[in-house]
Amino acid sequence: xxxxxxxxxxxxxxxxxxxxxxxxxxxxxxxxxxxxxxxxxxxxxxxxxxxxxxxxxxxxxxxxxxxxxxxxxxxxxxxxxxxxxxxxxxxxxxxxxxxxxxxxxxxxxxxxxxxxxxxxxxxxxxxxxxxxxxxxxxxxxxxxxxxxxxxxxxxxxxxxxxxxxxxxxxxxxxxxxxxxxxxxxxxxxxxxxxxxxxxxxxxxxxxxxxxxxxxxxxx
Amino acid sequence: xxxxxxxxxxxxxxxxxxxxxxxxxxxxxxxxxxxxxxxxxxxxxxxxxxxxxxxxxxxxxxxxxxxxxxxxxxxxxxxxxxxxxxxxxxxxxxxxxxxxxxxxxxxxxxxxxxxxxxxxxxxxxxxxxxxxxxxxxxxxxxxxxxxxxxxxxxxxxxxxxxxxxxxxxxxxxxxxxxxxxxxxxxxxx
Numbered sequence: 001x002x003x004x005x006x007x008x009x010x011x012x013x014x015x016x017x018x019x020x021x022x023x024x025x026x027x028x029x030x031x032x033x034x035x036x037x038x039x040x041x042x043x044x045x046x047x048x049x050x051x052x053x054x055x056x057x058x059x060x061x062x063x064x065x066x067x068x069x070x071x072x073x074x075x076x077x078x079x080x081x082x083x084x085x086x087x088x089x090x091x092x093x094x095x096x097x098x099x100x101x102x103x104x105x106x107x108x109x110x111x112x113x114x115x116x117x118x119x120x121x122x123x124x125x126x127x128x129x130x131x132x133x134x135x136x137x138x139x140x141x142x143x144x145x146x147x148x149x150x151x152x153x154x155x156x157x158x159x160x161x162x163x164x165x166x167x168x169x170x171x172x173x174x175x176x177x178x179x180x181x182x183x184x185x186x187x188x189x190x191x192x193x194x195x196x197x198x199x200x201x202x203x204x205x206x207x208x209x210x211x212x213x214x215x216x217x218x219x
Numbered sequence: 220x221x222x223x224x225x226x227x228x229x230x231x232x233x234x235x236x237x238x239x240x241x242x243x244x245x246x247x248x249x250x251x252x253x254x255x256x257x258x259x260x261x262x263x264x265x266x267x268x269x270x271x272x273x274x275x276x277x278x279x280x281x282x283x284x285x286x287x288x289x290x291x292x293x294x295x296x297x298x299x300x301x302x303x304x305x306x307x308x309x310x311x312x313x314x315x316x317x318x319x320x321x322x323x324x325x326x327x328x329x330x331x332x333x334x335x336x337x338x339x340x341x342x343x344x345x346x347x348x349x350x351x352x353x354x355x356x357x358x359x360x361x362x363x364x365x366x367x368x369x370x371x372x373x374x375x376x377x378x379x380x381x382x383x384x385x386x387x388x389x390x391x392x393x394x395x396x397x398x399x400x401x402x403x404x405x406x407x408x
Contacts, residue, residue, distance in 0.1 A: 009397040010368070010375060010390075017369045018307035041401060048400065049307075049369050050300030051350045056370075058257030059264055062274050066252055069278055070245060073285050 003035045005173040011154070012038060016045040022125050023133040023198040030100035030156040030196050031174040096121070096135070098159065100196070108135070117142035117187075123196075130201050137194045138162065138187035151200025153177045160193030162186060232298035233291070233343040240288035252281050255299075259306045265370045266310065276313060280306045297343050297350075353400070361396035364389055 007015070007028055014020045015028045032038045096108065109122040117139035125133055130151065135158075138144050144162070154176055161170040162185040169175055169185075177183065179201075187193040227246055230238065232254065238247040256277045263273040283305050291301050341349070354362060367378045375393070379386040 009393060013365070013368045013393075013397075018311045044400065046300045046304060047297065047346075047350045048354065048365070049303045050297050051347055051354065052366060052369060053258055053262055053303045053306075054299045054347065056258050056261040056265070059261040059273070061256050061260060061277065065256065065274065065278060066249060069252055069256075069281055070249065072278075072282060073245070073248065076282075076285065 003031075003037070003170075003172040003174075005167065005169055005175055006035065006038055007031060007154075007174050008176055011176060012041060013045065016042050016049065021131060023123075023131040024154055026102050026106075026123070026125070026133055027154045027156045027196050027198040028174075029102035030158065031172070033100050033102060034172050035174075100156075100158065103196070111137070115144075118144060131198060133196070133198050135194055136197050137192055138185075139192055140187055141189045142187045144185045144187065151179055153181075153200070154198045156196045158194045158196055160191045161188035162193050162195075163188070231343045233293040236284070236288050236291045236298055236301070237293065239285060240291065248281075248285060251284065251298075255284075255302050256281055259302070262303075262306060262370060263310060267371070268310070276309060277306075279313075280309050283309060293343065297346050299347060357396055357399055361392050361399075364392045365396055365400075368393070 006012075011020070011024075011028060015025060015032070020028060032042055103123060107124045109124060111119045111121045114120050114136075119137045121135040121137070123133040123135065136144075138160075140160075155169075155174065157169050157171050157173045157175075159171055161168065163169065164183040164185040166175070166181075166183060170188075227235075227250060230247065230250075232251065235244075235247040235251050238244040239251070259280050260273045260277040263276055264270065268276065280302070284302060287305070291298075296304075357365075363382070364378055367381065368375075375389045376386055379389045382389070
């Protein structure tokens with residue numbers, strides 16, 4: 001399987017710098033998990049960040065910081081506290097098989113009907129303003145409702161494929177769409193397509209069916 | 220003080236982290252603190268954190284280094300890279316605190332590339348030097364845009380304002396710099 005569509009450089013930099021909000025970070029992480037090229041790039045960027053960190057002119061710490069620090073580590077349990085934390089199994093948050101590891105800590109809502117052959121399942125991340133994260137599932141061959149969005153949309157294709165005016169997107173691929181993009185994805189015929197989506201603002205369905213569905217779609 | 224048969228002054232930072240992991244070595248930790256805490260603080264200040272909080276978060280980051288020292292793999296990351304990731308994750312968590320109480324780095328996937336071949340043959344300093352060497356091959360104005368996006372959380376539009384150049388120029392500089400960096404760090408990762 002060849003991954004052909006990747007996050008933009010800006011997105012990968014923001015991901016590495018830690019400046020993406022949680023929802024977007026999860027979607028990017030789900031791609032990075034399975035894309036060796038992006039993993040390598042992020043890895044490289046972290047090295048650059050490390051060097052840049054070293055080269056920053058130091059900002060003096062408060063006078064008692066080190067003493068305070070040493071007193072704190074003396075209070076740390078001998079057996080590493082973080083170890084038991086890391087060993088703690090993650091809450092079995094969901095029953096969905098084959099999900100990316102980055103979703104493991106998060107609970108999910110129920111699958112909900114969005115339209116003919118289309119379902120969504122919210123990932124329950126703490127409120128992130130106007131951003132939502134959810135799984136979107138389209139049945140084989142289905143035309144997803146034509147839509148545009150108020151803000152940007154990040155999509156990581158987990159299973160199956162879809163295509164639209166912008167190209168073919170398969171499992172492992174990543175798509176970034178701005179508010180001005182209006183596309184009409186068609187799910188591949190062979191199997192259902194499941195994506196992880198971070199969406200800013202409301203999804204606006206267009207077309208006749210879309211306008212009928214809009215009141216029901218609270219993505 | 221001798222650690223693993225070497226006096227502290229001869230240890231590089233990754234060996235100091237290893238000494239913290241293996242021997243809970245306070246002297247090695249203090250040396251790491253002296254070097255990295257002021258840099259972590261500088262990083263946080265640049266990202267817009269105020270002075271008192273930056274000091275406090277830098278201490279939190281150092282505490283995380285103490286706690287997580289045994290998860291550091293010197294074959295896969297330099298000390299500075301690992302510490303950057305810790306400070307970054309801590310900052311992410313802290314600024315999400317208003318709605319989410321999480322411990323250090325829990326919601327940030329550990330970015331460790333298991334497929335990358337670990338390289339034991341180079342020291343921490345040598346690997347840092349290779350990255351520096353790679354960066355030297357980029358023109359300063361390209362370094363600048365990368366720096367701004369790393370440390371100051373600036374979206375491209377803001378970088379354009381800061382530098383007084385068109386957005387298109389920012390984007391093309393980043394694109395060119397990234398293309399070169401991809402080549403350069405490709406060898407490094």
